Amino acid sequence: xxxxxxxxxxxxxxxxxxxxxxxxxxxxxxxxxxxxxxxxxxxxxxxxxxxxxxxxxxxxxxxxxxxxxxxxxxxxxxxxxxxxxxxxxxxxxxxxxxxxxxxxxxxxxxxxxxxxxxxxxxxxxxxxxxxxxxxxxxxxxxxxxxxxxxxxxxxxxxxxxxxxxxxxxxxxxxxxxxxxxxxxxxxxxxxxxxxxxxxxxxxxxxxxxxxxxxxxxxxxxxxxxx
Amino acid sequence: xxxxxxxxxxxxxxxxxxxxxxxxxxxxxxxxxxxxxxxxxxxxxxxxxxxxxxxxxxxxxxxxxxxxxxxxxxxxxxxxxxxxxxxxxxxxxxxxxxxxxxxxxxxxxxxxxxxxxxxxxxxxxxxxxxxxxxxxxxxxxxxxxxxxxxxxxxxxxxxxxxxxxxxxxxxxxxxxxxxxxxxxxxxxxxxxxxxxxxxxxxxxxxxxxxxxxxxxxxxxxxxxxx
Numbered sequence: 168x169x170x171x172x173x174x175x176x177x178x179x180x181x182x183x184x185x186x187x188x189x190x191x192x193x194x195x196x197x198x199x200x201x202x203x204x205x206x207x208x209x210x211x212x213x214x215x216x217x218x219x220x221x222x223x224x225x226x227x228x229x230x231x232x233x234x235x236x237x238x239x240x241x242x243x244x245x246x247x248x249x250x251x252x253x254x255x256x257x258x259x260x261x262x263x264x265x266x267x268x269x270x271x272x273x274x275x276x277x278x279x280x281x282x283x284x285x286x287x288x289x290x291x292x293x294x295x296x297x298x299x300x301x302x303x304x305x306x307x308x309x310x311x312x313x314x315x316x317x318x319x320x321x322x323x324x325x326x327x328x329x330x331x332x333x334x335x336x337x338x339x340x341x342x343x344x345x346x347x348x349x350x351x352x353x354x355x356x357x358x359x360x361x362x363x364x365x366x367x368x369x370x371x372x373x374x375x376x377x378x379x380x381x382x383x384x385x386x387x388x389x390x391x392x393x
Numbered sequence: 394x395x396x397x398x399x400x401x402x403x404x405x406x407x408x409x410x411x412x413x414x415x416x417x418x419x420x421x422x423x424x425x426x427x428x429x430x431x432x433x434x435x436x437x438x439x440x441x442x443x444x445x446x447x448x449x450x451x452x453x454x455x456x457x458x459x460x461x462x463x464x465x466x467x468x469x470x471x472x473x474x475x476x477x478x479x480x481x482x483x484x485x486x487x488x489x490x491x492x493x494x495x496x497x498x499x500x501x502x503x504x505x506x507x508x509x510x511x512x513x514x515x516x517x518x519x520x521x522x523x524x525x526x527x528x529x530x531x532x533x534x535x536x537x538x539x540x541x542x543x544x545x546x547x548x549x550x551x552x553x554x555x556x557x558x559x560x561x562x563x564x565x566x567x568x569x570x571x572x573x574x575x576x577x578x579x580x581x582x583x584x585x586x587x588x589x590x591x592x593x594x595x596x597x598x599x600x601x602x603x604x605x606x607x608x609x610x611x612x613x614x615x616x617x618x619x
Contacts, residue, residue, distance in 0.1 A: 208457040209449050216442035220516075223435050231434040265577040290446075295521035351491040359590075366590040 171259035178254035179301050181289050188292055190261070192284040195277060197263035203284035210287025213295070217286075217302035218242050221310060229315045232322070232383050237313055239390045241306055248275035250305050251282040322383035326358070329386065336362045338385065340378045343368060358385045365389070397485035404480035405527045407515050416487070418514040419507060421497065423489035429510035436513025439521070443512075443528035444468050447536060455541045458548070458609050463539055465616045467532055474501035476531050477508040548609035552584070555612065562588045564611065566604045569594060584611045591615070 172189060176182050183189040192210075196202040218241050222234050229237070240246065251257070257272035260281055271277055282305075290298035303310075320328075327337055338360045347353040356377035359366045367388065369380025398415060402408050409415040418436075422428040444467050448460050455463075466472065477483070483498035486507055497503055508531075516524035529536075546554075553563055564586045573579040582603035585592050593614060595606025 204457040205449065205460065208460055209445050212438075212442040212445035216438040216521075219435050219438035223431065223517075231430040234431065234434055263577075265574065269573055269577070291449075295442075347495055348491065351489075351495075364585075364590065364592040 169259070171255065174255055175259045175285070178305075179285060179289065180304050181293065181297065181301055183288070183292065185292055188288045189285075192288040193259050193281060194261040195263070195266060195271065195281070197266045197271070198261045203281060206284035206287040206291070207280045208287070209290065210283035210285065213290045213298050214242055214283055214286050214302055217295075217299040218306065220299060221303055221306065222313075225310065226313075226315055232380075233315055236322075236325075236383065236387060236390070237315065239387050240313075241309055243390055244275055244279045246309065247279035247282050251278035254305075256281055256285075322379050322386055326382045326386045326389075329389065330360070336360065338382065340381065342374060342377070356381045358382050360385065363389075395485070397481065400481055401485045401511070404531075405511060405515065406530050407519065407523065407527055409514070409518065411518055414514045414518055415511075418510040419485050420487040421489070421492060421503060421507070423492045423497070424487045429507060432510035432513040432517070433506045434513070435516065436509035436511065439516045439524050440468055440509055440512050440528055443521075443525040444532065446525060447529055447532065448539075451536065452539075452541055458606075459541055461613060462548075462551075462609065462616070463541065465613050466539075467535055469616055470501055470505045472535065473505035473508050477504035480531075482507055482511075548605050548612055552608045552612045552615075555615065556586070562586065564608065566607065568600060568603070582607045584608050586611065589615075 172193070175193075176189070191201055192203050192206050194202045196204055215238070218238050219234070222229075222237055222241075226234065226237075252273075256278055260272055260277065262271045262277075266277075286298055286301060289301050330337055338358050341357045341359065343355040343357050345352050345354055351372070353370055353372065354374050354377035355368060355370050356374065357366055357368050358378065358381035365385060365388065367381050367384035369377050369382070369384055371377035371380050398419070401419075402415070417427055418429050418432050420428045422430055441464070444464050445460070448455075448463055448467075452460065452463075478499075482504055486498055486503070488497045488503075492503075512524055512527060515527050556563055564584050567583045567585065569581040569583050571578050571580055577598070579596055579598065580600050580603035581594060581596050582600065583592055583594050584604065584607035591611060591614065593607050593610035595603050595608070595610055597603035597606050
């Protein structure tokens with residue numbers, strides 16, 4: 168057992184019964200055809216599920232839109248890459264010489280993917296509850312720091328601020344359609360950010376609610392992709 | 394216990410210990426403030442995880458990109474609404490009179506959301522394995538009908554065909570950047586569908602691979618949203 172592998176296992180709180188599975192989770196596609204991409208797909212879904220599960224129970228009164236934004240902040244690539252760097256996952260990665268030369272061990276996407284693959288591998292070997300325990304351990308300090316009330320600013324304001332911080336153009340809003348009976352109309356609004364080529368839509372019982380829903384969707388996509 | 398509720402439970406293969414939880418999963422936000430939207434968020438993540446889990450084990454040799462497309466076809470709103478209609482979920486929904494008048498019991502989004510909320514409720518009450526069993530039962534006929542080899546057409550061709558079938562403009566591709574050393578360049582391509590305001594990106598070790606990755610991402614977004 169290599170020292171970097173053992174350190175990763177210690178950080179996860181899970182010792183792999185199958186060393187081959189651990190090795191596969193740590194293997195980038197540049198290194199071998201037995202690489203971690205399928206495990207990453209699985210781990211990504213397990214991570215989403217476990218993060219939702221943890222947030223759902225921790226914040227029993229927080230509405231779904233805000234829960235979804237809190238989740239996006241926990242599982243986005245930046246956050247996962249930071250966590251991976253914090254447990255020295257880069258040292259344990261199996262990469263081609265070319266990838267190593269170009270800084271692969273420190274590349275955020277590569278670190279985030281390997282972390283997801285590890286979560287997928289734990290799930291495969293030990294089941295959902297074991298994978299959730301690993302996710303809870305990895306996310307713990309960030310979960311404790313979440314404050315839904317502080318983060319409950321309305322999505323239009325949050326989006327505006329986020330774009331401003333990134334020195335991007337503010338969004339514009341359009342009402343796409345109004346349906347439903349006169350006493351209970353349903354508005355559908357689009358949030359358009361031309362410079363990013365992004366257009367999202369949302370529905371609500373007022374123009375404002377529809378725009379907020381469209382803004383929340385834009386925010387989720389941007390923060391999820393950030 | 395109402396007859397529609399009992400029929401839904403029979404179709405899921407799960408009898409709820411908590412009748413209040415079942416009722417909440419079936420309650421639209423127009424009917425009561427104790428509605429199903431948080432359960433839907435949870436159930437959506439559980440469904441994604443269970444569907445990935447089922448596909449991962451059923452198709453041990455299928456690459457992640459194709460698995461991801463197979464999953465998108467299983468969990469998209471259209472499919473969920475069809476499944477919900479097949480188990481007469483509309484009859485069990487708790488909706489406002491206004492929603493009922495405007496055809497809420499048959500509205501695909503509403504049916505798909507309630508089905509996800511039910512999956513979330515099973516997960517909450519009985520755990521991941523029970524929720525996965527429900528998902529396996531609901532998706533069974535569709536899982537059996539999947540054929541990764543037939544669906545393995547390259548993503549650019551699949552995207553072109555999908556857009557053609559929807560009478561939409563074909564996509565265009567742009568190379569966004571080329572990075573990495575000369576002996577191992579990494580291409581980043583964008584797939585742009587102007588009429589849909591959609592732009593996705595992908596990376597690969599050749600222009601063609603980068604374009605395929607961008608097309609796969611576009612396909613996933615379109616089929617996920619369809």
